[in-house]
Amino acid sequence: MRMEDQSGAKYGCKDVLASSASGIWQGLAADYRHHPPGEVGSFQSSNLEIAIATACNLDCVVSRTGDRIRQHTRVEAGTIWFCPTGVQETDIVVSEWHEALHIYLPASAFAAISEARGRAACRPESVPYLGGFFDERLRRLGADVLRELIAPTAASAVLIDTLAIELTTCIINTYSGVAFAPDGSVSVQGLDDRRLRRVLDYMTAHLEDDVRLKDLADAACLSVFHFIRMFTSTTGLTPHRYLSRLRLERAKTLLSLKTMSIAEIAQACRFSSQSAFSRAFRRATIATPQAYRRQSS
Numbered sequence: 001m002r003m004e005d006q007s008g009a010k011y012g013c014k015d016v017l018a019s020s021a022s023g024i025w026q027g028l029a030a031d032y033r034h035h036p037p038g039e040v041g042s043f044q045s046s047n048l049e050i051a052i053a054t055a056c057n058l059d060c061v062v063s064r065t066g067d068r069i070r071q072h073t074r075v076e077a078g079t080i081w082f083c084p085t086g087v088q089e090t091d092i093v094v095s096e097w098h099e100a101l102h103i104y105l106p107a108s109a110f111a112a113i114s115e116a117r118g119r120a121a122c123r124p125e126s127v128p129y130l131g132g133f134f135d136e137r138l139r140r141l142g143a144d145v146l147r148e149l150i151a152p153t154a155a156s157a158v159l160i161d162t163l164a165i166e167l168t169t170c171i172i173n174t175y176s177g178v179a180f181a182p183d184g185s186v187s188v189q190g191l192d193d194r195r196l197r198r199v200l201d202y203m204t205a206h207l208e209d210d211v212r213l214k215d216l217a218d219a220a221c222l223s224v225f226h227f228i229r230m231f232t233s234t235t236g237l238t239p240h241r242y243l244s245r246l247r248l249e250r251a252k253t254l255l256s257l258k259t260m261s262i263a264e265i266a267q268a269c270r271f272s273s274q275s276a277f278s279r280a281f282r283r284a285t286i287a288t289p290q291a292y293r294r295q296s297s
Contacts, residue, residue: 001046002029003028003047003104003105004020004021004029006046006049007019007102010040010045011035011040011102015033015034015035015036016031016033017031017099018031018032018146020149024157025156025160026161027161027162027163028103028104028105028106028109028163028164029104030101030149031101031102031149032054032100032149032150033099033102035094035098035099037094037095038093038094039093039094040092040093042091043088043089043092044086044088044089045085045086045089046085046086047085047106047107048082048083048085048105048106048107048127049082049102049104050080050081050082050102050104050105050138050142050167050171051080051081051101051102051103052078052080052101052103052142053075053076053077053078053080053099054099054100056076056077056096056098057096057097060074060075060096061073061095062075062092062095062131063092063093063095064081064089064090064091064093065092066083066087066089066129067087067129071131071132073132078139079132079133080130080132080133081130081131081132082128082129082131082175084125084126084127084129085125086125101145101146103142105124105164105167105168107124109165109168110122110124110168110172112223112225113168113172114172122172122176126176128175135170138170138171141170144163145160145163148163151276153240153271153276154247154271154280155211155240155241155270156272157210157212157213158211158212158213158216158239158243159240161213161214162213162228162238162239165213165224165225165228169225189230190230191220191231191234195221195222196220196231196235198220199219199231202215202216203242204246207247207269207270208269208270209270211270213227216231216243248269248280248281248284248285250268251265251266251277251289252285252292254268254269255289255293255296256296262274262277262278262289262293265277265289277289
């Protein structure tokens, strides 16, 4: 089953507040849901599911059974559940309403990180069936996913690919029993000038195209795992932030030239909508696109 389809198959298509079901995201899938009181049917997970509560009725309790374990969780904002790949969940009961972000990670994400690090392989099935726990790093990464789900940025695909790696790495290190020691030599080394120039040239040449993290890593002839760390060490910015900055600079030029409408500029710079472009532009410049265009006269 595709990541994009798992949530609908398990919880149904009602009460979805936001979703990545369009399939634009590749590294992970996610949706944000309002869960009313009731029961959820039996379901076997084909991708690792992470659920993070964001709001709830104070009396909300979620009960569920999986991997021969019965869990009863009193819900509050920040509560996290795992449902690992292959686990059959039954007797899922929600006593009162709550809202939660559901993130789905594929098995390929675990294999890619294990291969990149050259260490013992970590299978997604090794993640335990956990419920009712708190992990601030996972919560913060989930908050980043949710923000991107609600208001996509110009380099959304690169950011989501990066967050998928960070989520998978966090889960492997903390919950799988196959922790990897950090490799400091990679982050200190950074990218050499030739590799960096190839990546920046690729970004500049594809500002109006759908750029993925793997495209940038391929330009540097590196795995995505090593590329993120080396690029960030060299430039001081993540690939997502660097690409977003280049696209915002191009947007400024297009606004000053006045040959395109603001909606056309938003599309050319890979924003999901004119409103998303306006929000991002105002955060970066403290001016709306309209005001910036007037000021550049």
